[in-house]
Amino acid sequence: MRYEGKAKKVYATDDEQRYVVEYKDDATAYNALKRGTIQGKGVVNNAVSSVLFEMLAEHGVPTHFLERISDREQLVRAVEIIPIEVIVRNRAAGSFAKRYGVDEGLELDPIVIEWCYKSDELGDPPLNDATAVALGLATPDELEDLFELASTVNDTLLPYFEERGLELVDFKLEFGRTADGDIVLADEISPDTCRLWDLASGERLDKDRFRRDLGSVEEAYQEVYRRVVEGAEPRPIAGADA
Numbered sequence: 037m038r039y040e041g042k043a044k045k046v047y048a049t050d051d052e053q054r055y056v057v058e059y060k061d062d063a064t065a066y067n068a069l070k071r072g073t074i075q076g077k078g079v080v081n082n083a084v085s086s087v088l089f090e091m092l093a094e095h096g097v098p099t100h101f102l103e104r105i106s107d108r109e110q111l112v113r114a115v116e117i118i119p120i121e122v123i124v125r126n127r128a129a130g131s132f133a134k135r136y137g138v139d140e141g142l143e144l145d146p147i148v149i150e151w152c153y154k155s156d157e158l159g160d161p162p163l164n165d166a167t168a169v170a171l172g173l174a175t176p177d178e179l180e181d182l183f184e185l186a187s188t189v190n191d192t193l194l195p196y197f198e199e200r201g202l203e204l205v206d207f208k209l210e211f212g213r214t215a216d217g218d219i220v221l222a223d224e225i226s227p228d229t230c231r232l233w234d235l236a237s238g239e240r241l242d243k244d245r246f247r248r249d250l251g252s253v254e255e256a257y258q259e260v261y262r263r264v265v266e267g268a269e270p271r272p273i274a275g276a277d278a
């Protein structure tokens with residue numbers, strides 16, 4: 037194994053340009069202070085992320101994704117992860133709502149794109165452009181690429197989720213550098229890394245159910261799977277107290 041993260045394991049292959057990523061059911065929140073298991077999450081996130089990465093590639097976004105090879109595994113291009121978490125916010129929620137003292141759900145115009153330093157030890161502190169460059173995390177040109185790519189991902193995902201009865205509130209992206217120095221979208225896009233609210237009821241269908249002990253956690257992940265992977269009609273999740 038090359039690396040074990042909180043939700044995924046990464047394995048080397050015979051080809052040094054390819055890795056296998058395995059999605060786990062392990063869940064963490066609040067910088068791993070809260071830990072647990074969400075049954076079936078790895079299968080859901082692998083499938084949802086695979087569908088979204090393929091769709092984004094069709095819309096011109098370069099990604100590390102090559103192929104979903106099993107229920108829990110993907111074959112991806114080997115990249116060096118840029119240690120910047122790119123957060124895109126269409127509405128205020130989570131740490132943003134708390135930081136600025138605004139209600140969750142407040143529409144943001146313009147949308148907000150933020151950088152955080154990917155460091156568990158430091159609790160992913162926010163970065164501005166100068167800090168990211170001065171710390172050697174990325175070049176100014178790379179930051180411009182990250183901004184443009186994140187905007188395109190948002191413009192592509194918003195209508196895609198809306199057609200499936202889901203409001204994309206915010207999400208986190210990670211990018212990597214290939215051996216040739218090209219920047220590609222990496223990591224995952226799933227209910228672990230997006231806030232997704234049911235358009236009809238406002239029900240949360242994402243990791244906030246785990247973070248905030250809202251119940252029906254597995255059901256929420258399965259509902260996202262139904263809508264995104266199976267193209268099924270939206271239905272409310274059983275037993276959710278919104």
Ligand code: UDP
Pocket residue numbers: 121123129130131132160206207208228229230231243
């Ligand atoms: N996010 C993530 N990993 C992180 C931090 C945030 O996937 O380490 C996602 C999170 O699921 C949400 C968005 O990024 O969709 C914005 O999260 P926020 O900054 O509000 O932090 P949180 O409230 O999750 O601590």
